[in-house]
Amino acid sequence: MLRELVIKDFVIVDYQHLTFQDGLVVITGETGTGKSLIIDALGLLKGGRAREDMIRQGQKSALVEGLFDLSPSPDLKLWLEENELTGEIEDEIVLSREILRDGRSRSRINGRSVSVGALKDASSMLIDIYGQREHERFLAAENQLSILDVFLSPEEKKEKNAYIQKYSEWSSLHRELEQLHTGDGTGWNDLKFIAQEFEDLHLTPEKMTEVEEEFRMLANIQSYCEALDHFLLLLEGSEKDEGVSALLSRMKNEIEKIPGEGKMTSLISVLQTLNNIEVELQEVAYDVAILRSTLDYSPEKIDMLEKSVAEIERLKRKYRCRTTEELIEHQHLVEERLAEIEKKIERKKSLEKQIEEGKRELLEIGKRISEHRQSAARTMESRLRDELAELSFAKVEFEVRFSPFSEENPRFHPDGIDEIEFWISLNPGQPPGPVMEVASGGELSRIVLGMKSLSLEMKNLPVMIFDEIDQGVGGKTAFWIGEKLRTIASGRQIICVTHLPQIACFASQHLKVEKYSNDTNTWAEVSVLDEKDNRLQELARMMGGEDSTVPALQFAEILMNRAGW
Numbered sequence: 001m002l003r004e005l006v007i008k009d010f011v012i013v014d015y016q017h018l019t020f021q022d023g024l025v026v027i028t029g030e031t032g033t034g035k036s037l038i039i040d041a042l043g044l045l046k047g048g049r050a051r052e053d054m055i056r057q058g059q060k061s062a063l064v065e066g067l068f069d070l071s072p073s074p075d076l077k078l079w080l081e082e083n084e085l086t087g088e089i090e091d092e093i094v095l096s097r098e099i100l101r102d103g104r105s106r107s108r109i110n111g112r113s114v115s116v117g118a119l120k121d122a123s124s125m126l127i128d129i130y131g132q133r134e135h136e137r138f139l140a141a142e143n144q145l146s147i148l149d150v151f152l153s154p155e156e157k158k159e160k161n162a163y164i165q166k167y168s169e170w171s172s173l174h175r176e177l178e179q180l181h182t183g184d185g186t187g188w189n190d191l192k193f194i195a196q197e198f199e200d201l202h203l204t205p206e207k208m209t210e211v212e213e214e215f216r217m218l219a220n221i222q223s224y225c226e227a228l229d230h231f232l233l234l235l236e237g238s239e240k241d242e243g244v245s246a247l248l249s250r251m252k253n254e255i256e257k258i259p260g261e262g263k264m265t266s267l268i269s270v271l272q273t274l275n276n277i278e279v280e281l282q283e284v285a286y287d288v289a290i291l292r293s294t295l296d297y298s299p300e301k302i303d304m305l306e307k308s309v310a311e312i313e314r315l316k317r318k319y320r321c322r323t324t325e326e327l328i329e330h331q332h333l334v335e336e337r338l339a340e341i342e343k344k345i346e347r348k349k350s351l352e353k354q355i356e357e358g359k360r361e362l363l364e365i366g367k368r369i370s371e372h373r374q375s376a377a378r379t380m381e382s383r384l385r386d387e388l389a390e391l392s393f394a395k396v397e398f399e400v401r402f403s404p405f406s407e408e409n410p411r412f413h414p415d416g417i418d419e420i421e422f423w424i425s426l427n428p429g430q431p432p433g434p435v436m437e438v439a440s441g442g443e444l445s446r447i448v449l450g451m452k453s454l455s456l457e458m459k460n461l462p463v464m465i466f467d468e469i470d471q472g473v474g475g476k477t478a479f480w481i482g483e484k485l486r487t488i489a490s491g492r493q494i495i496c497v498t499h500l501p502q503i504a505c506f507a508s509q510h511l512k513v514e515k516y517s518n519d520t521n522t523w524a525e526v527s528v529l530d531e532k533d534n535r536l537q538e539l540a541r542m543m544g545g546e547d548s549t550v551p552a553l554q555f556a557e558i559l560m561n562r563a564g565w
Contacts, residue, residue: 008063370416392480
């Protein structure tokens with residue numbers, strides 16, 4: 001329950017500290033005095049949008065602070081404990097919101113700074129606000145399913161939450177797949193063709209480098225071969241001339257003729273050196289001979305090299321590469337891009353499989369939730385007919401219509417697989433039709449009140465706020481609404497802004513808003529009408545009785561008596 005409300009520098013409110021009672025609290029006042037300012041202030045505590053124009057002219061900030069009784073809100077108590085936001089007094093919670101001139105706002109729970117999201121979470125377990133002209137929004141097709149879901153059992157709601165989580169994951173997979181389909185696969189065929197072209201020609205980066213080196217050698221191959229042949233001839237000799245190896249052998253023979261004794265012992269090391277030189281010359285001869293053998297290019301090999309070089313040059317022209325290095329880099333980029341796309345193709349296949357599996361799971365859960373809703377619809381229909389009967393709809397017929405569903409081509413929604421519409425017949429013999437098409441403004445007010453009454457009961461919210469739910473109604477209809485508001489206010493708190501005395505007469509607490517002004521300022525004040533005479537005067541004013549005329553006061557007295565005061 002809302003116990004106290006502090007409003008400071010809010011629009012035209014300078015400072016108000018209001019105390020609220022249980023039951024039906026009505027707020028009245030002349031048109032334009034600012035009756036809805038209290039509702040707007042509570043809307044800020046619900047996490048509503050904060051605007052700079054909400055700050056009173058000439059002030060730096062505006063403040064709204066509400067003290068609530070936690071006794072009827074065990075879920076909120078648990079939430080506060082889990083988020084370490086419990087207050088000093090066990091069964092109380094203080095919500096506050098401050099608006100600053102720079103457009104920022106500050107939110108607090110029990111004096112501790114929190115996000116607006118946390119403020120919304122906490123207040124959603126305390127307050128429900130039904131504003132002006134909200135019939136269409138409340139009964140819009142997209143909201144009717146959530147109204148029906150109020151009648152699901154706690155276990156069924158858990159199953160619905162599981163569906164919502166699964167749907168969110170499934171939608172995320174869909175979005176990822178769509179992103180992969182958007183341009184990421186384009187060019188795959190072209191890239192695959194380029195990679196295949198290099199592969200068919202056996203032109204790896206290493207192969208291209210090797211081919212070009214060998215081709216450069218072809219131009220000088222004859223001079224290279226002649227030089228190496230002459231080198232080997234000098235080293236190994238010929239039939240006519242001795243080579244270096246033979247000369248070295250003869251040199252060794254001459255040294256070996258001298259005994260390595262006395263002064264000649266140094267010849268031992270000379271001979272060893274000559275032996276080493278001979279071994280190294282043999283290795284040199286072997287290496288040069290091997291190299292020389294590789295330079296024996298057959299006509300076939302030369303032809304193959306020329307063709308390979310021609311292909312490399314063709315590819316350089318085709319892909320606009322000035323050098324072989326650029327062609328190799330281009331090949332690398334093609335392979336990397338191709339690998340990326342192929343990885344994404346594999347991811348697509350995986351996503352498509354997961355999406356198909358998720359679809360089956362969603363369908364299975366969705367069908368169970370649909371069955372629960374069918375049962376909940378029968379409960380809602382029966383309960384709402386009773387509620388509307390209390391609001392003087394004697395022969396009302398109400399039904400929840402489910403749209404046909406195809407398992408072969410299911411349509412999934414964030415809340416399930418169902419599409420529903422509320423149909424109603426308000427008069428005997430009148431065929432049912434969509435509620436927004438059949439009901440008039442005054443009838444819609446009573447229908448919404450009946451639904452809100454059930455919703456309040458099912459959700460167990462302690463505070464319900466109506467901002468001029470009586471728009472478009474009057475006479476007996478207004479009295480029926482007043483009676484219903486007092487009934488549903490039993491054991492909880494209903495705060496209602498109204499301009500009808502037929503509703504205000506049922507209040508257990510009556511607040512009056514008045515606006516004052518002088519040459520420099522305008523301000524609103526809220527007073528509590530504790531005395532019966534004060535309430536009679538206000539009811540008479542609401543009936544249009546100027547200066548509280550006797551007939552208006554008499555009728556106000558009748559209303560108060562009829563309401564049981």
